[in-house]
Amino acid sequence: MKFRTHNCGELNDQNLNTKVMLCGWVHSRRDHGGLIFIDMRDREGLTQIVFNPETHQEIHEQAHSLRSEYVIQISGKVELRPEGTENLKIPTGKIEIHVTQLKVLNESKPLPFEVNDTKDVGEELRLTYRYLDLRKEKMRHNLMLRSAVFKTIRNYMDNNGFTEIETPILTKSTPEGARDYLVPSRLNAGMFFALPQSPQLFKQILMVAGFDKYYQIARCFRDEDLRKDRQPEFTQLDMEMSFVDEETIFSVMEGLMSQIFEVALGKKIEIPFLRLPHSQALKKYGSDKPDTRYGMELVDLGELVSESSFMVFKKVLEAKGAVMGINVPGGAQLSAKDLDDLTKLAIDYGAKGLVWIKKQAEGFQSPVKKHLGDDLMNKFVETLEAKDGDLMLIVADSPKIAMPVLGQLRTTMAERVNIIPKDKFNFLWITEFPLFHYNDDEKRWDSEHHPFTSPMEEDLTYFDSGDLSKIRSRAFDLVVNGVELGSGSIRIHQPQMQKKIFEILGMDESEVKQKFGFLLDAFQYGAPPHGGMAPGLDRLLTLLTDSPSIRDVIAFPKTQKAICPLTSAPSEISPVQLRDLHLTIKE
Secondary structure, eight states, X not given: OOOOSSXXXXXXXXXXXXXXXXXXXXXXXXXXXXXXXXXXXXXXEEEEEEEOTTXXXXXXXXXXXXXXXXXXXXXXXXXXXXXXXXXXXXXXXXXXXXXXXXXXXXXXXXXXXXXXXXXXXXXXXXXXXXXXHTTSHHHHHHHHHHHHHHHHHHHHHHHTTOEEOOOOSSBOOOOSSSBOOEEEOSSSTTOEEEOOSOSHHHHHHHHHTTOOEEEEEEEEEOBOOOOTTOOSEEEEEEEEEESOOHHHHHHHHHHHHHHHHHHHHSOOOOSSOEEEEHHHHHHHHSSSSOOOSSOOOOEEOHHHHTTOOOHHHHHHHHTTOEEEEEEETTGGGOOHHHHHHHHHHHHHHTOSOOEEEEEETTEEEOTTHHHHHHHHHHHHHHHHTOOTTEEEEEEEEOHHHHHHHHHHHHHHHHHHTTOOOSSOOOEEEEEOOBSEEEETTTTEEEESSOTTBOBOGGGTHHHHHTOGGGOBBSEEEEEETTEEEEEEEEBOOOHHHHHHHHHHTTOOHHHHHHHHHXXXXXXXXXXXXXXXXXXBHHHHHHHHTTOSSGGGGSSSOOOTTSOBTTTTBSOOOOHHHHHHTTOOOOO
16 A cells, blocks of 8 residues: 655645645644645645545545544645745745545544644653654754764764774673663673663773774763753764874864764854863863853952952962952843842852952942952952943852852853853863862872873873872863863773772772773783774754753653653563562562
8 A cells, every 4th residue: 555655845836736645644723614724744844735625525524523643644636825825934835735535544632732832841741742742843853853963973984984883781880980770680690780881991992903993873871860961871972093192083073073063054163173271271261161152251360369458368368269250241230139149159159258349330339349449449340351330250269169160150140141142153172181180078089081091191200209180181071162062082001001090099909800800901912092082962962953951852861860751661670570680679
């Protein structure tokens, strides 16, 4: 049986007088006197179909029973719409199909929400009936774009000499920064597989195996607290290359991003991307993933206030802290309550308080005006380049607190005063991350990225001096519009250096052998220098579609409680399954 000759987004005025067959869903219905108009929908778009009682009375009566989301098959003739009724917003907007045959392929129950409705529907309800939600134009567009982006990636990687290789989903539990999802083994009682947080170790082993250029569009799993840009299972482009430096990886990734943005948005993005060392990113923006679409850069005010009698500043500087500020264009419009809320927000972020100064035509307004004096506030104006109507925000604290607090206030205020340019994408590489950071709670050193990241060669002397905080890594992040798209690095490929890193992280020989022995063994058989990265494709698609949540670019996502409302997963399993897995549930 032949179902259709065309799809619902294909026909136009070049098909006039053609006899066609279409299949799809009833999208909307309008009764205009005797005529019944229905917008018929499939994956490719909409076509208006018409039921005329004067030419086909029986079919017209049949059409009265059609309701939203009925699945139908029609035959008819392509004709021009009457003059003045065209809809030029859609490709089929100049024509309509005058129906000569109608078959209802399936009916639909009354809907929990309208598929063609633009009103907001609660996410829990949307995800429970995800198959209906995915029929919406926005969701259809998102998933079709996802497919196009993945195709672009595969074509680009193939054209650049990469080999696509799959790595295991059932693998070994190794510490990679988040909790593993564990899978009990039926055949090996008391043993567990882990779902991969990333294919990190396998892609390094593929370099040892001589594959030189590897990639895969990889599914990854992390059992961590969720937010709008996180999912327990996510997709990344995983890639690794041998005999490369950072610039080679940057070049490959910049070329790929350029192609993706041209395919997805028809946009040309400027390459090469800006490079910004991690320490400079913190000093200028208070963040290692700064949004550079707007200014409001952090300014060190320490020298300006060094002679100030204001005790808050004085005590901080005596303790070798920092006094830093930003200027918020147009921020003087904020009310007293707004500024109280802003101060509370700064305290929530970790600061002890917040100094604010309004620069107005009639003078300054600030709760600490008398402590600062006009002379110092005028110096702030000059240094922060403030104008009438602006708001200066100052934080005095240790640099580790002052910079990130101002960085977060910078983002908050940019949104509040609406200075973020729309439809603009600013890419940059954040480079020279610290190799380690000190864990104050556990009194030990942790890896800033992961333990397989190579240190900068010129910083190797700090291993001997013991000043580990000064060792920079050959790690880098790709950031766009304040979103970290992915991390990468040049890896350690020598077993001696890898063992040294494990020792610093507090792992003894038996723990290293148990968790990473297979990698260290591989390194002893001629491991080449190598590096790579893994941009998150869900986050990238969230940006490309301007979606408020990562869940809007994934077909079947989990909620923030890691639940699938559609299938009610996770769910209990039977006693037989538990027995086979050698497990019992503790009451």
